[in-house]
Amino acid sequence: xxxxxxxxxxxxxxxxxxxxxxxxxxxxxxxxxxxxxxxxxxxxxxxxxxxxxxxxxxxxxxxxxxxxxxxxxxxxxxxxxxxxxxxxxxxxxxxxxxxxxxxxxxxxxxxxxxxxxxxxxxxxxxxxxxxxxxxxxxxxxxxxxxxxxxxxxxxxxxxxxxxxxxxxxxxxxxxxxxxxxx
Amino acid sequence: xxxxxxxxxxxxxxxxxxxxxxxxxxxxxxxxxxxxxxxxxxxxxxxxxxxxxxxxxxxxxxxxxxxxxxxxxxxxxxxxxxxxxxxxxxxxxxxxxxxxxxxxxxxxxxxxxxxxxxxxxxxxxxxxxxxxxxxxxxxxxxxxxxxxxxxxxxxxxxxxxxxxxxxxxxxxxxxxxxxxxxxxxxxxxxxxxxxxxxxxxxxxxxxxxxxxxxxxxxxxxxxxxxxxxxxxxxxxxxxxxxxxxxxxxxxxxxxxxxxxxxxxxxxxxxxxxxxxxxxxxxxxxxxxxxxxxxxxxxxxxxxxxxxxxxxxxxxxxxxxxxxxxxxxxxxxxxxxxxxxxxxxxxxxxxxxxxxxxxxxxxxxxxxxxxxxxxxxxxxxxxxxxxxxxxxxxxxxxxxxxxxxxxxxxxxxxxxxxxxxxxxxxxxxxxxxxxxxxxxxxxxxxxxxxxxxxxxxxxxxxxxxxxxxxxxxxxxxxxxxxxxxxxxxxxxxxxxxxxxxxxxxxxxxxxxxxxxxxxxxxxxxxxxxxxxxxxxxxxxxxxxxxxxxxxxxxxxxxxxxxxxxxxxxxxxxxxxxxxxxxxxxxxxxxxxxxxxxxxxxxxxxxxxxxxxxxxxxxxxxxxx
Numbered sequence: 001x002x003x004x005x006x007x008x009x010x011x012x013x014x015x016x017x018x019x020x021x022x023x024x025x026x027x028x029x030x031x032x033x034x035x036x037x038x039x040x041x042x043x044x045x046x047x048x049x050x051x052x053x054x055x056x057x058x059x060x061x062x063x064x065x066x067x068x069x070x071x072x073x074x075x076x077x078x079x080x081x082x083x084x085x086x087x088x089x090x091x092x093x094x095x096x097x098x099x100x101x102x103x104x105x106x107x108x109x110x111x112x113x114x115x116x117x118x119x120x121x122x123x124x125x126x127x128x129x130x131x132x133x134x135x136x137x138x139x140x141x142x143x144x145x146x147x148x149x150x151x152x153x154x155x156x157x158x159x160x161x162x163x164x165x166x167x168x169x170x171x172x173x174x175x176x177x178x179x180x181x182x
Numbered sequence: 183x184x185x186x187x188x189x190x191x192x193x194x195x196x197x198x199x200x201x202x203x204x205x206x207x208x209x210x211x212x213x214x215x216x217x218x219x220x221x222x223x224x225x226x227x228x229x230x231x232x233x234x235x236x237x238x239x240x241x242x243x244x245x246x247x248x249x250x251x252x253x254x255x256x257x258x259x260x261x262x263x264x265x266x267x268x269x270x271x272x273x274x275x276x277x278x279x280x281x282x283x284x285x286x287x288x289x290x291x292x293x294x295x296x297x298x299x300x301x302x303x304x305x306x307x308x309x310x311x312x313x314x315x316x317x318x319x320x321x322x323x324x325x326x327x328x329x330x331x332x333x334x335x336x337x338x339x340x341x342x343x344x345x346x347x348x349x350x351x352x353x354x355x356x357x358x359x360x361x362x363x364x365x366x367x368x369x370x371x372x373x374x375x376x377x378x379x380x381x382x383x384x385x386x387x388x389x390x391x392x393x394x395x396x397x398x399x400x401x402x403x404x405x406x407x408x409x410x411x412x413x414x415x416x417x418x419x420x421x422x423x424x425x426x427x428x429x430x431x432x433x434x435x436x437x438x439x440x441x442x443x444x445x446x447x448x449x450x451x452x453x454x455x456x457x458x459x460x461x462x463x464x465x466x467x468x469x470x471x472x473x474x475x476x477x478x479x480x481x482x483x484x485x486x487x488x489x490x491x492x493x494x495x496x497x498x499x500x501x502x503x504x505x506x507x508x509x510x511x512x513x514x515x516x517x518x519x520x521x522x523x524x525x526x527x528x529x530x531x532x533x534x535x536x537x538x539x540x541x542x543x544x545x546x547x548x549x550x551x552x553x554x555x556x557x558x559x560x561x562x563x564x565x566x567x568x569x570x571x572x573x574x575x576x577x578x579x580x581x582x583x584x585x586x587x588x589x590x591x592x593x594x595x596x597x598x599x600x601x602x603x604x605x606x607x608x609x610x611x612x613x614x615x616x617x618x619x620x621x622x623x624x625x626x627x628x629x630x631x632x633x634x635x636x637x638x639x640x641x642x643x644x645x646x647x648x649x650x651x652x653x654x655x656x657x658x659x660x661x662x663x664x665x666x667x668x669x670x671x672x673x674x675x676x677x678x679x680x681x682x683x684x685x686x687x688x689x690x691x692x693x694x695x696x697x698x699x700x701x702x703x704x705x706x707x708x709x710x711x712x713x714x715x716x717x718x719x720x721x722x723x724x725x726x727x728x729x730x731x732x733x734x735x736x737x738x739x740x741x742x743x744x745x746x747x748x749x750x751x752x753x754x755x756x757x758x759x760x761x762x763x764x765x766x767x768x769x770x771x772x773x774x775x776x777x778x779x780x781x782x783x784x785x786x787x788x789x790x791x792x793x794x795x796x797x798x799x800x801x802x803x804x805x
Contacts, residue, residue: 031265031605034576035569037651038659044667057586057652057661058668061618081668148667 044083044149047178058082060151064168071100074171076159080152084145085181093145093179095152097136100173101128105160113157114172118144125157140179152177195297199287199304200280203317206309206547209554210318211276214268214561218321219257220599223266226258227604242408251363252324266568266604268561271320278326279317283308285333286511292340293479294519296526302539303511303518309546310514311439311553312507318557324365325507331361332371332490332508339375339390343383351389358393362400367508369397370489377485381478415625418496427495435487435510436460436542438549439503445548455545462538463513466520480519486512517542563656564596570651570658575607578649582609582642582684584634586665587654590621598627608698609682613650614639614671631801634684635675642684643670674712674775680725680799700726700798706781707796713744713773714766714804723762723780725800727753731786738783739797744770745777753797760797766804778802 048055050063051070062078085093095116105112106129114136115125123138144150160170204211215223225238238258239250247253256274264270283304290300307313316325335357342350354375361368372393379387411417433441437456470480491509494502517539524535567585574583588597593612602610611634620629634642642648643666650665651658678685680693681701690708693701721743731737736752741764748764770776782796 031261032572033266033569034573035566036657037570037573037577038657039577041660041663044664053654054652054659056654057664061615083667147669149669151669 044081045178046083046085046180047176048080048082049176050174062154062171063174071173071175073168074154074156074174075169076171077153077155078171078174079154080177081149082152082177082179083148084150085179087181088140088142088145088179090142091182092142093140093181095123095136095138095140096176096178096180097154097174098133098176099136100133100175101131102173103131105170105172106131108160109158112159112172115155117153117155118150139182145179150179195287195301196284199283199301199308202305203279203283203308203313204276206550207276207313207317207554209551209558210314211272213272213318213554213558214565215266215271215320215601216557216561216564216595217319217599219319220601220604222253222257222321223261224600224604225254226262229258247366248404248408249324249363249365251360252327252365253321256323256327257320261604266601268320271323275317275320275323275326278323278330279313282326282329282333285330285337286514289333289337289340290515290518292344293483293515294522296519296522298522298525299515299519301518302521303514306514306517306539306542307511309543309550310435310507310510311437311546311549312434312504312510314439314550314553314557315504316507318554322504325504328361328365328367329508329511331357331364331368332374333511335361335371336374336378339378339386343379343386355393359396366404367490367493369400370493372397373489374486377489378479378482381482381485415500416497417499419498420496421498423498424495427498427501428491430501431491431494431506431509432456432460434503435506435513436463437545439553442549442552443545444552452545455541459517459538459542459545462520462535463516466523467516480516483512483516483519486515488512560591560595563592564601566656567592567596567653567658568601570653571602571607571610572605574649574651574658574660581647581649582611582682583607584611584613584639584642584648584650584665585653586613586616586650586661587619587652588612588616589619589654592653593620593629593632594623594626597632603699606698609684611639611682611684613665630677634682635677636671637673637675638682638684638688640670640672641687647684674710676712676714676805677801677803678709678711679801680709694793694795697798700800702793702798703780703782703796704794705785705796706779708777708779709802711776711778711802711804713770713776715772717766717768717771719766719771719804721748721764721766721776721778722803722805723764723800724760724803726759726798727757728786728788728798729755729758730788731784731795731797732756732758734784737797740781740783742779742781743767743776744773746770776804 042054044058045055048058050072051066051068053066058081060079060081062075064073064075066072097114097116099114101112111127111129113125113127116123116136116138118140121141121144123140126134126136128134156171162169225243229235229238239254240248242248260271260274286307287300287304290303291297292300294300316322335354338350338354338357341347342354358368358371361371372390375390375393376387379390433453433456436459437452441452441456443452467480467484471478487509490512491506494505521535521539524531571583571585597612602608612629612632614633614636616633617629622629639648643650643662648662649660650662652661674688678688680689681696681699683696686696688710692704692707694704695701721741723739723741727737732753732755736754738750738752739762740750741748743766746767748767751762751764753760753762785794785796787794
């Protein structure tokens with residue numbers, strides 16, 4: 001029949017494929033290939049840049065994903081872990097947070113206050129009444145910086161609740177958080 | 183036409199649909215493994231004797247399915263020959279699908295009596311959105327293989343009818359019987375054969391009836407071995423919901439799956455497109471049925487769709503995109519026939535049919551490309567993770583591995599089904615707090631089973647028993663030093679995985695060393711864990727009790743908590759994996775810790791092991 005199914009060709013092709021690929025199985029010794037890993041174990045950073053995906057391990061909670069390769073929205077409460085700078089256990093350090101208070105936050109909330117806490121010690125809050133870019137800076141006592149790492153908890157007095165436009169609770173936009181030696 | 187031209191046309195006829203398929207589903211061809219694939223790849227890793235082989239091939243698994251060829255043998259043979267190299271699996275999958283496309287073309291040609299109809303049908307099927315998972319996800323090979331058996335058996339039936347030769351009938355029977363090893367859906371074949379002969383070759387109708395007897399026996403035997411589920415996603419609902427389910431599957435058959443398109447079209451466009459293609463098919467079918475001495479094969483094409491979709495319609499709560507993979511073949515035959523005939527007749531019919539075919543391709547192709555790309559990308563992430571962990575283990579063979587930064591897709595596709603055990607790694611954990619980054623799906627699994635408690639993590643880091651890797655990027659990044667410097671919770675855990683060497687510090691000295699994925703206790707053993715914060719909690723014990731231990735009747739398990747005996751529980755013969763729960767007395771709530779003592783009524787000593795064994799654990803959990 002003119003339209004007959006090409007059995008013979010199909011069987012020959014299958015046999016050929018089997019012969020071609022069978023050696024692949026015979027040669028394999030390991031069940032899995034390995035892929036290189038990055039073994040250069042990084043030290044914990046004293047300053048965390050929000051645009052750096054590698055810094056995410058130091059963001060404990062309260063941060064959303066990176067936006068614009070540079071910043072992250074926060075929730076009402078957020079925390080990071082930082083490495084105290086060299087000598088800070090004796091002299092103390094300065095905590096700085098580079099942040100932006102976006103227009104919609106002020107439009108909706110009028111004012112927003114940021115405070116920080118380290119090991120139970122609360123640092124003085126700062127209140128923002130205008131949209132713009134700010135740096136929140138506070139001295140941190142040496143006695144709070146004696147360990148290998150320090151957890152810094154931040155809080156806002158209020159945040160934008162989830163809405164139809166954005167289902168996230170939104171606090172501030174943060175670009176960088178760090179401890180600098182004195 | 184010269185002989186060479188004829189040969190070239192003939193070759194193109196058989197090859198072009200396969201090339202279209204390969205082109206459209208190229209991402210699927212180059213994808214790796216994910217999710218359930220790892221469960222099936224591991225189906226043979228504990229085989230020690232012939233009995234184990236039979237068990238692995240034929241025992242009901244995953245919702246009571248028994249698919250020895252398409253799942254068990256396919257994965258067992260593939261993994262033993264090629265390990266975690268996906269290419270050979272893909273070659274088999276695509277080769278089977280190419281055979282299916284050739285069969286679709288051949289059968290379409292015979293049904294319509296038009297060579298072009300078969301060709302168009304095969305191309306339409308290659309473009310359909312339901313092919314994405316069967317071709318891009320290895321564990322859905324059962325659909326492709328089932329299609330092969332159904333189509334091949336039907337091809338032999340057609341040849342039997344054409345020639346009257348008995349050998350084709352025998353081939354049909356053999357293919358039909360083998361099809362049960364691919365997918366349960368094979369039971370519908372007798373209805374397809376009976377339907378076709380009733381409509382188009384009545385003389386052969388009675389000869390197809392014995393096929394039904396086999397399907398009936400299969401259904402009873404299968405239900406006896408693996409009873410149908412009464413609850414959950416796979417429960418069957420013979421209600422009006424079946425019509426809604428059919429409506430949804432219809433839209434996924436003639437339009438893109440989930441009515442999704444990456445093109446950002448207005449919302450009305452896809453439903454309108456689906457309606458137009460549907461209308462085209464219905465008009466063609468009606469026209470065929472009105473013709474005097476009409477070729478009722480057109481009705482058979484519709485019947486193919488109805489018969490093959492029918493078994494999944496009662497699965498109201500488990501709509502799956504690839505369930506239309508085989509039914510849609512019937513519509514492709516009908517559509518291919520319509521296009522070929524309209525093209526021949528020319529004029530408005532040609533314009534209308536070509537426009538509908540273009541509309542169908544316009545709806546399907548972007549969705550297929552986007553869905554295949556998603557499939558490919560997630561498998562690449564899983565491969566990076568699995569192969570990265572393999573490397574990490576090479577570098578740190580004496581340490582367990584903790585993964586930080588695993589997100590929702592990576593967990594459900596690359597962690598849940600424990601791919602690492604395929605190359606002998608049992609001690610791969612997620613960092614404490616990972617549950618906050620991963621969406622819960624309790625029906626699929628429990629994220630907590632994979633998370634290393636914070637206290638165990640801290641202790642393991644102190645003892646240099648743990649390497650920590652950041653899994654956020656395309657390459658695993660060792661962050662042990664930075665992670666160890668972070669503050670860690672040091673409360674005792676509410677969940678203790680006794681099998682883990684990292685939890686040894688919580689276990690009493692009576693325990694035997696870990697055997698990888700389990701740890702044996704002798705007659706009596708102790709451990710420490712966190713006490714519940716509130717009253718009304720229970721202590722759960724999960725583990726394994728071999729048949730040998732249960733040979734002399736039930737084993738009684740007694741638990742003592744902070745000096746108080748809890749009501750004993752028993753493990754009965756047949757319950758090899760157990761989960762026992764013990765209500766905790768109110769006074770232990772808020773205690774600094776729980777001192778747990780477990781004792782079994784007897785031990786046993788296997789021929790190959792000099793130890794007195796009680797039970798194998800397993801997990802202790804307060805919740």
